[in-house]
Amino acid sequence: MATTTLNPRAETYQRSWVLDWLTTVDHKKIGILYIVNSFFFFFAAGILALVIRSELAVPGLQFLDEATYNQAFTMHGTIMIFLFIVPVLSGFANYIVPLMLGAPDMAFPRINALSFWLLPVGGLLIFSGYLFGGAAAEGWTGYNPLTQAKYSPGPGTDLWLIGLTLVGTASILGSINFIATIFKMRAPGMTLFRMPIFVWTVLVTAVLILLATPVFTAGLIALFIDRNYGGSFFDPNVGGSPILWQHIFWFFGHPEVYIVILPAMGVVSEVLPVFSRKPLFGYRAFVFATVGIGLLSFSVWAHHMFTTGFVFLPFFSFMTALIAVPTGVKFFNWMATMWRGKLSLTTPMLFALGFLSMFLIGGLSGVMLSSPAVDFHLQDTYFVVAHLHYVFFGGSVFGVFAATYYWFPKMTGRKLNEGLGKVHFWMHFIGFNLAFFPMHQLGISGMPRRVADYSPDAGWTVLNSMSTAGAFLIAASIFPFLINVVATFINGERAGDDPWEGNTLEWATSSPPPPYNFDRLPPIHSERPLFFLTHGHGHAADRPADVDETPEDDVERRGGAE
Amino acid sequence: MTDATVGYLVIGIAIVFVLGLVFALSSREGRLQQARPTPPPGVHLPSGSFLPVVLAIGAALLGAGFAFRPQGAIANLFLAVPGFVVLVGSIFAWVRAAGREWRESEHAADDDAAGH
Amino acid sequence: MTTAEPQRVELPPPGRGRHEAGLPTPLVGMLLFIASEVMFFGGLFAAYFNARAAHAGAWHPPEGGELDMPLAAVLTAILVSSSFTMQFGVAAIRRGDQRGLRMWVGLTLVLGVLFLLGQLYDYSRLGFGIGDGIFGTTFYTLTGFHGAHVFGGAVGLTIMLARALQGQFSTANHVAVEAVSIYWHFVDVVWIALFTTIYILR
Numbered sequence: 001m002a003t004t005t006l007n008p009r010a011e012t013y014q015r016s017w018v019l020d021w022l023t024t025v026d027h028k029k030i031g032i033l034y035i036v037n038s039f040f041f042f043f044a045a046g047i048l049a050l051v052i053r054s055e056l057a058v059p060g061l062q063f064l065d066e067a068t069y070n071q072a073f074t075m076h077g078t079i080m081i082f083l084f085i086v087p088v089l090s091g092f093a094n095y096i097v098p099l100m101l102g103a104p105d106m107a108f109p110r111i112n113a114l115s116f117w118l119l120p121v122g123g124l125l126i127f128s129g130y131l132f133g134g135a136a137a138e139g140w141t142g143y144n145p146l147t148q149a150k151y152s153p154g155p156g157t158d159l160w161l162i163g164l165t166l167v168g169t170a171s172i173l174g175s176i177n178f179i180a181t182i183f184k185m186r187a188p189g190m191t192l193f194r195m196p197i198f199v200w201t202v203l204v205t206a207v208l209i210l211l212a213t214p215v216f217t218a219g220l221i222a223l224f225i226d227r228n229y230g231g232s233f234f235d236p237n238v239g240g241s242p243i244l245w246q247h248i249f250w251f252f253g254h255p256e257v258y259i260v261i262l263p264a265m266g267v268v269s270e271v272l273p274v275f276s277r278k279p280l281f282g283y284r285a286f287v288f289a290t291v292g293i294g295l296l297s298f299s300v301w302a303h304h305m306f307t308t309g310f311v312f313l314p315f316f317s318f319m320t321a322l323i324a325v326p327t328g329v330k331f332f333n334w335m336a337t338m339w340r341g342k343l344s345l346t347t348p349m350l351f352a353l354g355f356l357s358m359f360l361i362g363g364l365s366g367v368m369l370s371s372p373a374v375d376f377h378l379q380d381t382y383f384v385v386a387h388l389h390y391v392f393f394g395g396s397v398f399g400v401f402a403a404t405y406y407w408f409p410k411m412t413g414r415k416l417n418e419g420l421g422k423v424h425f426w427m428h429f430i431g432f433n434l435a436f437f438p439m440h441q442l443g444i445s446g447m448p449r450r451v452a453d454y455s456p457d458a459g460w461t462v463l464n465s466m467s468t469a470g471a472f473l474i475a476a477s478i479f480p481f482l483i484n485v486v487a488t489f490i491n492g493e494r495a496g497d498d499p500w501e502g503n504t505l506e507w508a509t510s511s512p513p514p515p516y517n518f519d520r521l522p523p524i525h526s527e528r529p530l531f532f533l534t535h536g537h538g539h540a541a542d543r544p545a546d547v548d549e550t551p552e553d554d555v556e557r558r559g560g561a562e
Numbered sequence: 563m564t565d566a567t568v569g570y571l572v573i574g575i576a577i578v579f580v581l582g583l584v585f586a587l588s589s590r591e592g593r594l595q596q597a598r599p600t601p602p603p604g605v606h607l608p609s610g611s612f613l614p615v616v617l618a619i620g621a622a623l624l625g626a627g628f629a630f631r632p633q634g635a636i637a638n639l640f641l642a643v644p645g646f647v648v649l650v651g652s653i654f655a656w657v658r659a660a661g662r663e664w665r666e667s668e669h670a671a672d673d674d675a676a677g678h
Numbered sequence: 679m680t681t682a683e684p685q686r687v688e689l690p691p692p693g694r695g696r697h698e699a700g701l702p703t704p705l706v707g708m709l710l711f712i713a714s715e716v717m718f719f720g721g722l723f724a725a726y727f728n729a730r731a732a733h734a735g736a737w738h739p740p741e742g743g744e745l746d747m748p749l750a751a752v753l754t755a756i757l758v759s760s761s762f763t764m765q766f767g768v769a770a771i772r773r774g775d776q777r778g779l780r781m782w783v784g785l786t787l788v789l790g791v792l793f794l795l796g797q798l799y800d801y802s803r804l805g806f807g808i809g810d811g812i813f814g815t816t817f818y819t820l821t822g823f824h825g826a827h828v829f830g831g832a833v834g835l836t837i838m839l840a841r842a843l844q845g846q847f848s849t850a851n852h853v854a855v856e857a858v859s860i861y862w863h864f865v866d867v868v869w870i871a872l873f874t875t876i877y878i879l880r
Contacts, residue, residue: 023610105607107703110656113614121622125629131569132630155629162625169621176710184703214714218721225819228631230809233725233819239812244728248721516607650833657837661854665846 025109026515027094030116032411034091035404037120038084043478044127045079048072050475053435057468059456069452070137071156075127077140078160081260082167083123085396089263090115090174092403093202095411097178099506100196102187102524104516107180111173118170126163129156136160139450141249142223144234144242149227158227161220168213168220175206175213182206187505189524196504196527197286201266204294208255208262212298216252219245243310250301258297260392261359262290264399265330268352271402272334274502275349276341282333283527289326289333296323306372307379313372320370327363331356346500347421351402354429358394362387365440380450383443389436401428401481408488409495413511416492420484427477435470438463503528606667613656620648708857712864715827719868722823726816726875737880739813743806750877753796754869757828760789761866768859771842774849780842783855786862787835790828797825817876824868831865834858 021029051072055064064072094112098105106112129135133154138146147157182203186195195203223245225231232238234245273280280286299319302311334356343349365387369375378384401424409415443449447460454460498507507530509518522533627642701709730737739745764786770778801818808818838858841847847855 020610022615023612025608025610025614108707109608110611110614110660113611114617117615117618118621121618125622125625128569128573131572158629158631159626162629166618166621166625172714176707176714179710180703180706184700184706210710210714211717214718215721215724218718218725221823222722222725222819224628225808225815228628229636230807231815231819232809232812233729233815239729239733240815241728241732244725247728248724251721251724516602519602653833654837661841661846665851 023113025105025113027098027106027109027112028411028513028515030112031091031093031095033116034087034094034119037116037123038088038091041079041083041123042088045076045084046475046478048076048079050471052076053468053471055452056454057465059454059458059461061453064452066452067134067137070139070450071130071135073450074136074139074160078126078136078164079123080392081140081256082164083119083126085260085392085400086171086256087119088400089205089260089396089403090171092267092400092407093178093198093205093263094174096407096506097199097202098181098185099410099509099513099517100199100504101182101185102190102505102518102521103181103185104518106177107184108177112177115170115174115177118166118173122163122166122170124163125159125166129154129159132156132159141253142245143249144223144226144245145236147223147227147245148235158224161224161227165217165220168217171209172213172217175209178202178206179210187521187524190529193284193287194524194527194529196266197269197280197283197290198263198266198504200287200290201262201269204290205259205262208259208294208297212252212255212259215248216256219248219252222248243305243308246305246308247302250304251298253304254301255294255297257391258293260396261399262293264355264396264403265290267399267403267406268334268355269330270502270504271348271352271406272337274406274500275344275346275352276338277344278337278341279503279528279531280333281336281339282329285329285333289329292326293323296326303370303375306375317370317372321367324363324367324370331360346405347416347418347425348402348406348500350422350425351398351405354425355395355398355402358390358398358432362390362392362394365390378443380448381443382439382447382449385449386436386439386443389439393432393436401425406500407506408485409499410506410511410513412489412492413495414488414492415495415499416484416488420480420487424477424480424484427473427480431470431473431475431477433470435467435474438466438470442467498530498534501534503531505529508533608663611656611659613652613659617649617652617656620645620652624649702853702856704853704857705860708860712861715864719820719823719871722816722820723871723875726820729812729816733812737813739804739817740806740810743804743810743814745877746800746803747877749796749800750873753793753800754873756789756793756796757866757869760786760793761863763789764859764862768852768855771847771852771855772849776842776845776847779847779852779855780839783835783839783842787832787839790832790835790862794825794828794832797821797828820872820876824865824872827865827868831858831862834861 021033024030024033051064052069055062055069055072094106127135133156135156136142136152136159138152138157142157142160145151182195182199222231222233226233226235226240232240234240234242236242269280269286296319300316300323302316303320305311306313306316345353365383369378369384369387405416405421442460442463445458445460447454447458454464495511497510499511500507505518505521505524506513508522522529526532623641623645625645627637627639627645630638630641632638700706763782767779767782767786770782806814808815808822835858838855841854
């Protein structure tokens with residue numbers, strides 16, 4: 001019988017922790033590296049947001065010139081999307097998915113580490129533009145011909161292109177890892193339709209990354225060739241097409257936004273049932289809705305290009321409206337999950353509820369924009385800025401904080417303080433709405449996006465000042481969060497294996513788990529294996545997976561088990 | 563001094579600083595610890611490896627070589643060539659290490675089959 | 679807290695359950711990687727088709743340049759035969775034929791290198807460059823990245839050959855050979871698409 005196969009070169013005394021973290025291939029440590037690295041970039045891009053909002057608070061250029069302002073919003077968008085939101089969700093997925101599957105690690109642990117390390121080096125490359133004559137300044141969308149060498153000389157844009165190529169490669173390698181892990185390393189008894197919804201969303205996200213990101217890479221390389229080797233892809237003077245760039249960018253760019261939102265939806269789908277003491281309503285519908293969103297996401301890209309005049313409007317408008325349907329299904333199912341449940345408003349639950357309300361607003365403004373008649377007036381205005389922040393921030397970032405408060409005990413063995421958590425949530429929620437709701441009106445009144453300044457006669461000053469106040473409130477809300485994290489590490493309340501009475505397998509092992517994750521696994525007969533483990537009688541554990549619980553059963557069983 | 567020179571200097575100093583920090587911290591003695599908990603039979607956890615970090619740095623150097631392309635050249639060869647060497651070298655080292663680990667675990671399984 | 683001791687299951691012993699069903703994990707990884715590479719080339723092909731559609735009727739190499747169809751046909755023959763030799767190599771190791779594996783992999787590598795040299799020779803005689811208008815840009819980008827992928831495949835074949843010479847493969851243990859062979863076939867298929875698109879459909 002094969003004895004334990006811990007590598008014989010593993011030492012029995014603890015090496016310096018720096019070397020340990022530099023060379024780790026453990027998905028849990030790598031997940032934490034992802035999360036910590038992402039939060040650094042979050043703060044950096046957040047400071048850029050404060051710079052932008054400070055400049056826009058009142059008319060007149062107070063601190064920046066236009067060129068610096070352009071770099072600020074470009075870097076803000078690029079860093080937030082590619083170096084914060086996608087990696088932080090990837091980090092949570094890295095930590096949690098193998099645990100949820102009952103696996104000892106990811107399918108390719110060393111490639112997992114490589115995927116992480118490409119991120120800080122890629123991010124540094126992108127940021128280093130500031131040291132070499134100016135960072136990229138053409139918007140995170142990099143439209144041609146502005147990004148051509150003659151209009152944006154200097155290495156800033158080239159560094160942006162190369163850095164994003166590295167980051168994109170990291171993403172693609174990660175997606176291969178997730179798909180292989182999910183298909184090949186599930187514990188016995190865990191069929192695909194018994195996986196937690198978070199795992200399903202990670203799977204669909206990984207497929208989107210696998211298929212969409214390489215197209216972006218092709219575009220980045222093509223633009224690099226245009227800028228540096230006399231290429232003609234996008235320069236109309238030599239036979240190229242700027243619209244081609246938009247097609248390539250948005251063919252990737254639209255699936256990208258679903259890459260950003262689906263894992264957050266997965267987090268919410270884990271948090272809501274636990275804090276409603278009810279199973280997720282409509283598990284199969286969730287699965288099909290997620291897959292449907294993934295498929296449809298490849299068919300809507302040109303809704304970003306309605307105003308170019310080169311787009312077949314009816315098709316893309318119809319598909320964009322259509323993609324709201326599976327999302328709507330999810331909303332109804334989330335609400336049905338909470339209906340008649342026993343809600344406990346812990347901080348993760350608050351952030352999940354914040355997600356529901358804020359993403360609803362963002363989704364609705366998106367459906368408005370799906371109509372070309374409306375979009376023709378609102379394209380490139382602050383209405384779009386409002387929409388994208390309600391879905392990115394109100395959606396994904398709220399999901400990230402829900403995940404942070406929910407899984408922090410599992411990762412560290414300590415629970416974050418609830419009082420500080422609630423202060424964080426309310427400051428965050430109020431600040432967010434104050435910052436971004438006025439932007440809807442600003443857009444409708446005609447304020448264009450990506451402008452460093454505006455006229456005092458336009459009537460936009462009051463709303464801009466409100467928005468700036470909101471931005472600073474968001475920034476302030478980070479302090480109770482950081483204080484909470486630090487204080488909890490120093491002297492926080494210890495958490496056991498399962499502080500929230502969760503349903504899924506990550507709660508079936510210690511907090512934090514041992515390096516190999518599980519000594520033993522519960523039998524898996526449903527999508528809530530841990531629920532049956534802690535609450536099951538023999539026959540309940542054998543109940544087929546697709547029989548839904550009624551709320552009375554849960555309450556009764558819980559009462560009986562006390 | 564031009565912008566670019568200042569930039570290179572800052573990056574160079576930052577790299578030296580970080581490497582020095584890593585060296586200093588990693589040279590400290592580790593605490594003696596009881597043996598790590600052992601996985602259940604049949605679970606194989608690969609050991610840690612420097613190669614992911616090294617490969618990422620090689621890729622970044624190669625990329626930087628292209629991003630800082632001097633006029634008329636294909637790339638900045640001072641950055642691109644070492645980057646390429648480090649990249650390809652770490653890929654070779656990676657494949658060798660992976661092959662060795664695979665064979666070690668395969669032989670354990672073969673022994674298992676033979677031992678029944 | 680629960681009162682009854684919950685039932686738990688020991689993890690299954692190795693070699694049973696998850697890994698045996700379905701494709702081996704390294705092959706799954708390689709297939710997924712190839713899927714991403716298909717999309718990468720898809721982006722480049724999209725650029726090619728977009729440019730060609732915009733210049734319908736005037737789509738040809740710039741002044742003084744000309745596509746060498748016969749040479750491209752020879753390159754196609756070389757690469758297609760290399761896919762056959764690769765597959766013979768896989769068949770050899772599946773039945774445990776070490777000598778056969780070495781021979782066929784070595785032959786595949788030789789053909790692959792021949793292809794690369796032929797491609798470089800073609801480049802040297804074309805009479806236009808990547809900066810010579812949209813035709814030159816798309817031509818060199820597509821064929822250049824394909825060549826880079828052939829180079830990567832050649833590196834993989836070299837590693838396979840070295841390991842085969844050391845006798846590291848067997849009937850039961852040769853998943854790396856299978857993975858590299860799938861990659862090599864993919865590279866061949868991309869070339870067939872390129873050849874058809876650029877040289878035949880024009």
